[in-house]
Amino acid sequence: MNFATLETRLQSQKIPLAICLPEDPETVLAAREATDLGYVDCLFVGREAPMRELLHRVTPGFTPRLVPVQSEEEAAARAVELVRTGAARALMKGSVSTPVLLKAILHKETGIRQGNVLSHVLVYEWQGSFRLLTDGGMIPHPTLEEKHDILVNAVGFARRLGIARPKVAVLSAVETVSFKMPSSVDAAVLARMGERGQFKDCLVDGPLALDNAVCEESAHHKGLHGEVPGHADILVVPDIDTGNVLGKSILYFGGLPAGGVVLGATVPVIMLSRSDDRQTRLNSIKLGLAGWG
Amino acid sequence: MNFATLETRLQSQKIPLAICLPEDPETVLAAREATDLGYVDCLFVGREAPMRELLHRVTPGFTPRLVPVQSEEEAAARAVELVRTGAARALMKGSVSTPVLLKAILHKETGIRQGNVLSHVLVYEWQGSFRLLTDGGMIPHPTLEEKHDILVNAVGFARRLGIARPKVAVLSAVETVSFKMPSSVDAAVLARMGERGQFKDCLVDGPLALDNAVCEESAHHKGLHGEVPGHADILVVPDIDTGNVLGKSILYFGGLPAGGVVLGATVPVIMLSRSDDRQTRLNSIKLGLAGWG
Structure with missing residues (x-):
């Protein structure tokens, strides 16, 4: 799947989207655009x-x-409640502060x-299909256990995006x-856990450098074989510095179509950034809508 | 300057290049190609x-x-000696092991x-001109003091590449x-040292995320102004994981022309990698030749 096929799938739907505190122009404009495209039915949770x-x-x-509320905290609680009860099937952060929204989630x-x-x-979309990169935005320096959990979150989401058995490279x-290099030690542990069947529905390999993960020729130069080297669907990075820089490089140097969501709740949480361009915002919304069902 | 203008500059020269242990086909082929292009006069230091x-x-x-020698160690010592005495003005690693060559250097x-x-x-070349990224290859987890030294090395090289007053973003x-986020703390210190005039011939800013460093619009979204945000010539990364992943993303996702050398000696040291493609190898040689005079 890629952004074009995802869009086709979404066009036949009208997903109720709860937006938490849509009190800034960027959020309202993005909501309007997604509505006009026919993907969503927006629920504006904020001060009237x-x-x-x-x-x-x-x-x-x-x-x-x-959905009128009195305060930021109430907006967060109410938006989350709409998702929990099924009245909304997707969740987007507006101008609510991130800690307040996360606390409610x-x-x-x-x-x-x-x-x-x-x-x-x-x-991001590369060579015609979706690829995932995690985590470049939430956990600054994940422990080994947190890397495990990050990987599990990403595998679940990749499967929703149509990748039945994701190939995971721990970078x-x-x-x-x-x-x-602690990153190489952690990668070895996660790869071994994969071999022992401790991750479901995916293949895990590592440590791998980026080129070994995404380019078969580079992998073979290093004597790396198997299903993951050269063909990784999911890149798990060592820390937020690495993930952030790689994600932004994909956008700015690679110019690849991309979007991002936060995983770990019953639905992906759409969190747009002011520095995202229009297409990246729309892509993020599409990804958020792909998360349920 | 970019790779095309560097090439033009090199074509009028024939720089004596000492190659340490050219006993593998890749090195010999790269040496041949650089010779045919008219840039170098090769000195093969190895077993006859x-x-x-x-x-x-x-x-x-x-x-x-x-230049016949008896052993790997002697090849390293002899190649370095050729540079020290001026008989060679550039240095390239062949099949000598990296630790042996570095010890001689x-x-x-x-x-x-x-x-x-x-x-x-x-x-790498982006939007028509050279940009630098450091350090993605030598020091796994640099201390603050080592980051300072890495920055100084890069500024010196950027000036040799024609960037009179490099703009440095500490990422x-x-x-x-x-x-x-220790990376943000280190970046603040280095930026402040820059403001206090502790780095010569450059401008230092940080902490900056990659997009704030290379894209003016992103920088302005975050309220960042000044000469560096959006216009960084040199990106100093927090550690080798970040640098490695960013460098490879520039090559594999960005498809940008690039090459790399090792700095810190009187001449840049050309160290080709087997996974580099032909153009990257040639670019690295060109950069190595740009380092003297």
Whole structure:
């Protein structure tokens, strides 16, 4: 699957999308665009007066359903509740602060946590199909256990994107284990867990350098064979610095179509960034809608 | 400057290049190609019999000057000596092991050390001009002091590549200082040292995320102004995982022309990798030749 086929799949649907605090022009404009494209039925969860003022000023004629609340905290709780009860099948962050939204998502009784961690996944299209990169946005320096959980989140999402048995490369700067490189040690452990059947529905290999993960010729130069080297669907990076730089390189140097969502809840959470361009925002929304069912 | 203008500059020269242990086909072929292009006059420092056998078999008709030695260690010492005495003005690693060559380079009496550390720099061409990325190849987890030295090495080389006052971005995943992200803390220190005039002939800013470093629009979205954001010539990465993944992304996802050399000696050291394609190898040789004078 890629963004074009995902779009085709979405066009036959109209997914109820809860937007938490759509009180900034970027969010309202993105919601309007997704609505116009026919993918979503927006539920605006926020303070009534600023929502109405913005709709009137920024997108006249656009009439999403309004769910009025009194405060930011209430908006977060209410948006999450809409997802939990099935009234909304997708969730997008508006101008609510990230900690407030995450707190509502992770609430023990009223939340919608599903995985062990919340992790970011960047989905980019390369050579005609979706590839995933994780985590470049949520966990600064994941422990080995957190890397395991990040991997599990990504595999689940890749399967929703049509990759039945994702090939996972755990990245390092080297493809042999070096005690001086903790990333290579962690990768070895995760790969071995994969061989022992401790991950479902995926193939895990590592440590792999990026070129060994995505280019068969480079992998063979290093004597690496098997199903994953050269063909990785999912790249698990050592830390947020690596993931962030790789994700941005894919966008800025590679110019590849991409979008990102946060995983670990019952639905992916769409969190747009002001520095994202229009297409990246729309791609992120499409990915968020692909997460249920 | 970019690879085309560098090539033009090199074509009027014939730089004596010492190649340490050219006893593998890849090295001999690369040496032959650079010779045919008119850039270099090769000095083959290695064991006479294998060198002659390879030349005869792989590149018949190619007659570089031979500097016969008895062992790998002697090849390293002799190649370095040729550079130190000025008989060679560039140095390339053949099949000598990296530690053996580095030991000869760093030898207190007979070596050619210049900087405080040996660091790798990837030079890529983007939007028509050279950009540098460091260090993705030599120092796994540099200390703050080593990052300083890596930065100094790169600035010196950038100036040789025609960038009179390089703009240096010290990268992190974020552009504000977070105590949870050591990369952002180190970047803040280096940027402040730059403001205090502790780096010569360059401008230093950080912490910057990659997009803030290379894209003016992204920088402005984050409220970042000044000469460096959006226009960085040199990217200093937090560690080898980040540098490696970014360098390979530039090559594999970006498809940008690139090459790399090792800095910290009186001349850049050309170290080709088997997984480099032909153009990357040639680019690395060109960069190595750009390092003197």
